[in-house]
Amino acid sequence: MSLDETLLQRLAERRQKNLYRELKTLDRAPGPRAQLDGRQLLVFSSNDYLGLASRAEVIAAQQAGAKLGAGATASHLVNGHLDIHRRLQGRIADATGREAALVFSSGYLANIGTICAVLGRPDNIVSDKLNHASLIDGARLSGANSLRFAHSDLDSLQRQLQSAVARGGKILVAVDGVYSMDGDRAPLVEIAALCREFNAWLMVDEAHGFGVMGSESQPFAGSCAQAGLTQDEAPIVMGTLGKAAGNAGAFVAGSRALIDYLVQFARPYIYTTGMPPAVAAGALAAIELMRDEPQLQWRLQKNITYFRQGATALGLPLEDTTSPIQPVLLGCERTVMAVADKLQACGVLVGAIRPPTVPVGTARLRITLSAAHQRADLDELLTALHQILPAAEVLGR
Known part of the structure; x- marks a missing residue:
């Protein structure tokens, strides 16, 4: 045929x-x-979720940002990283209560790039069965030993963590904070406790939590903040800027060491043209509206x-x-x-x-x-x- x-x-x-x-x-x-x-x-x-895609202030910010250039013209590491990106990353770090943040062109690239950068074949990734496709594909592409647990089932997660420990290598637990098709929230407090017990790192996809929920000190940071998880307890947080923020692109937030590492090793960040400045300006305006309203x-x-x-x-x-x-x-x-x-x-x-x-x-x-x-x-x-x-x-x- x-x-x-x-x-x-x-x-x-x-x-x-x-x-x-x-x-x-x-x-x-x-x-x-x-x-x-x-x-x-x-x-x-x-x-x-917040109606920001059509807010006049966000659109005006994008229009002003376009005066910096229709596109970033190159990858961030060549000449595509502008001051507007730096400002946006700083605002995201403040909003999420993390030391630093890095913007990506999409949430899909952020998840794949992060997982593949921190894990390799000797390592393990333990994922909820209902994770977003980008987390699933990141697990596959990383080459790490991929283990899946029944949706939000802590006993199932514990068994898979035991298997990962027996195999050896680093362990990353990846979950959605809010599941995109069911709308339910991961039991993050209990998952973080199991990660501590088994010396695993926790990665939370906040695509549907960022802007919607949070804590008193980080009111729109997402489900991690709502659960009271610190940077040590949830060291990798991914969020999108195309949902509650009404724009496009995504970010990863965490320690300064994590962000510096991703700049060096996250291939979808290194080899992709930078976020258009108009999008960065619009996202910055949206986050400021989240804070002010x-x-x-x-x-x-x-x-x-x-x-x-x-x-x-x-x-x-x-x-x-x-x-x-x-x-x-x-x-x-x-x-x-x-x-x-x-x-x-x-x-x-x-x-x-x-x-x-x-x-x-x-x-x-x-x-x-x-x-x-x-x-x-x-x-x-x-x-x-x-x-x-x-x-x-x-x-x-």
Whole structure:
């Protein structure tokens, strides 16, 4: 078979299994509402948790940053590291309570680059089975002995740590702070205690925690801060700037030694053109808004509470999570696509998540909430779900 014949066969198989993905082309980055195919839709599929992607201050900062250059023109180590990057890294370090931080072009590159830099074939990586794809791929590419434990199962983690100790070599435990498809939080306090017991390093992916949660002293640093973990207890923290911060790119925060080491050994950092200065300027402005407007977090939490109360009153099948990610498991791929299409017909855009992004049999609606949503928006979503889901549940059986 030719290349095209092989690829077309695999694409046909994916369509037959109701797993084929199609791009949705919007006219602009969505706020609470967006234009799709000439229709205005209410958006509950965005990771813009604080509504900062459309804030005038952030856009103005990006426009001002573009005056520094349309692009960084080279990798950070050649001539692509600008003062705006240095300022952004300092602000991230302060926000996360770490000694230093390093910006990457994406969270995917940050995770792969960090794991591959700190581990090699003699070492071990112990990962939650529901980790983000970037952590999974980092474990594979590092060449380290890869061990996986049942989702947030501390007994399973302990057994894998025992296996890693018996094998020898360094041990890295990698988890999501907030899981992107389920919205639940890792038991970080207990995981950190096991890491201390087995002399393992803890790496936490804060993609969906940064900006959304934190502690009194680091109010938007993420789930590590909320759990009270210090730099010694969670020495590697990754966060993205394209979700709650509303921009693009990512960072790794930790000790000065870690950041200096990554500059020398993280290949996706060394061999990638630097973050555009406009993006760095926008991210810096977004972090300053997080600091200056704590009401953004309060509004988000109120929206989460309101949605969950309304959904519970309607008897909708929710998962046990208080994060902005509110999945509704339907199980069947065909059913979840049918429900998403019906919601879109009602003017509501919700993500339909299917394997291989989630395990087989756990297809779901992935509803994401934002501080930018109004009560009327949430009521419209709840009404649409109440009208559509009962029939969908019958269809799924």
